[in-house]
Amino acid sequence: MLRSAVERQFEIIGEALNQLSKFDPETAARIPDLPRVVAFRKILIHGYATVDDILVWQLATDRLSELERVVRMLLPENGD
Template sequence: MRRDARAYLWDIQQASDAILRFIAGHDATTFAEDELVYSAVERKFEIIGEALGQLSKADPELAGRIPDMRDIIAFRNVLIHGYAGIEHRRVWDIAQSALPGLRMAVEELLREIAG
């Protein structure tokens, strides 16, 4: 059974919120030193990328409205397949700079879909 596009957006929203909770109170150094936190953040980024990849198959037009969609999916692939070369600073920077915009775009799409 195919999932509704809203479910993928909701997954992205929930994973984004979790990342923001996980990194609260950290800076780049303490983030890189806390294996539990950086592992959890990386996992949530994997979920975001996978949900966006699935959304792009279920509703390409809707997914295309998410800024940097292809970059987000590519980042998920790096996390999964290039795990040995992941730099915690890069993950931290993405969480700080790109995640809030993604979160806002997804929230707007969910509001729009809800009517």
């Protein structure tokens, strides 16, 4: 259940960033590794048989906080 929940949250993050890149490319360009996050979402959704659980956990524990920091920094600039 935990694995499924973590993967689902990455799917949501990836889709949100994908939509951001369409609606506000300028802001999206300020998010590091945005294309990689979107690509990771596609792997989770379409290639679930090949998902590496260790990689998912590593991203959740090592990289997610930096992404959150950047997004939180951008939110006040856009009035959200």
